[in-house]
Amino acid sequence: MNRPDLVRQTDRGLYCEAGDFYVDPWRPVDRAVITHAHADHARRGHVRYLANSASEQVLKRRLGDVSLQCAAYGEPVMINGVRVSLHPAGHVLGSAQVRIEHRGEVWALSGDYKVGPDPTCAPFEPVRAHVFVTESTFGLPVYRWQSHATLFAEIDAWWRGNAEAGRASVVYAYSFGKAQRILAGVDAGIGPIVCHGAVQTLNEAYRSSGVPLPATQLVSEIADKASLRRALVIAPPSAQGTSWLGRFGDAGDAFASGWMQLRGARRRRSVDRGFVLSDHADWPGLQQAIAATGANRVFVTHGYVPVMVRWLASQGYDAQAFDTEYGGEDDSDETPQGVVGSEPPGAP
Ligand SMILES: [Zn+2]
Numbered sequence: 001m002n003r004p005d006l007v008r009q010t011d012r013g014l015y016c017e018a019g020d021f022y023v024d025p026w027r028p029v030d031r032a033v034i035t036h037a038h039a040d041h042a043r044r045g046h047v048r049y050l051a052n053s054a055s056e057q058v059l060k061r062r063l064g065d066v067s068l069q070c071a072a073y074g075e076p077v078m079i080n081g082v083r084v085s086l087h088p089a090g091h092v093l094g095s096a097q098v099r100i101e102h103r104g105e106v107w108a109l110s111g112d113y114k115v116g117p118d119p120t121c122a123p124f125e126p127v128r129a130h131v132f133v134t135e136s137t138f139g140l141p142v143y144r145w146q147s148h149a150t151l152f153a154e155i156d157a158w159w160r161g162n163a164e165a166g167r168a169s170v171v172y173a174y175s176f177g178k179a180q181r182i183l184a185g186v187d188a189g190i191g192p193i194v195c196h197g198a199v200q201t202l203n204e205a206y207r208s209s210g211v212p213l214p215a216t217q218l219v220s221e222i223a224d225k226a227s228l229r230r231a232l233v234i235a236p237p238s239a240q241g242t243s244w245l246g247r248f249g250d251a252g253d254a255f256a257s258g259w260m261q262l263r264g265a266r267r268r269r270s271v272d273r274g275f276v277l278s279d280h281a282d283w284p285g286l287q288q289a290i291a292a293t294g295a296n297r298v299f300v301t302h303g304y305v306p307v308m309v310r311w312l313a314s315q316g317y318d319a320q321a322f323d324t325e326y327g328g329e330d331d332s333d334e335t336p337q338g339v340v341g342s343e344p345p346g347a348p
């Protein structure tokens, strides 16, 4: 007998009819299960939200006083007779895969994920499922991330070199997720760390959620201005070219993103250095994660969807695309709804 699919694509989002709820809907709905607090996944305007407890602080800063139910990782929540649970996705603080179980059938929806280490969030946990809905932001064979240790040795060496030459080091990184991962990974003994207001407000959400980060200051809080010449400065990409940067004088600058793996990406951003640092799984990571679910039916969302669907089909999977309205890496902070945690104009 043929049952309808437990989850299907609609013009509002991915919909579970049996439980009458949506996962990361892009139009207003009654009940939304949210995988993580990036703006393209956690949108305003829904009546009720369900998300992982670790994302509570960030979601409240983004969405204001909404009806938000929080669940611990692995804690089952029954929605209209459908068993829903959230499992670590390793993407950003509080990011979750959504496991949906109904009449013996299990679907897992990844949201955004990465499989590499990140001290600022719970590590990715494979969820066994009959059907897996995976993202594919970096679903091309060219994307292969270097190790955490190699990446941070590179960032530290660049910062140290600039500090010795008496120049600040400015890193453009998205304010929710990447900025905190850089903070947690660098050698904080090299010099002071200054964060843009948009980053600092998210740092506070991380700290109040129990994630340790090194001391960070707003530029207005630094009394010894000469020390800025040894500083690491973390700012969202939207700060590039603004007068805020003028306070640091002749500084080295860098952009941190998975896209920096591509030739020409650094030049297009007009920065001295590109650090390949992503919130998403690379090509081997996607394959590893998909295999670990044990699913033989896979739906692919945002990113290099046709490439991934073709590759999965060549490996014997029943693979299809879901057409969604999520952004890619680096789109997530800046949507028409505004920059996550943005500060008022003229703030320090
Ligand atoms: Zn995301």
Ligand SMILES: [Zn+2]
Binding pocket: 040, 041, 111, 112, 135, 302, 326, 327, 328
């Ligand atoms: Zn996404």
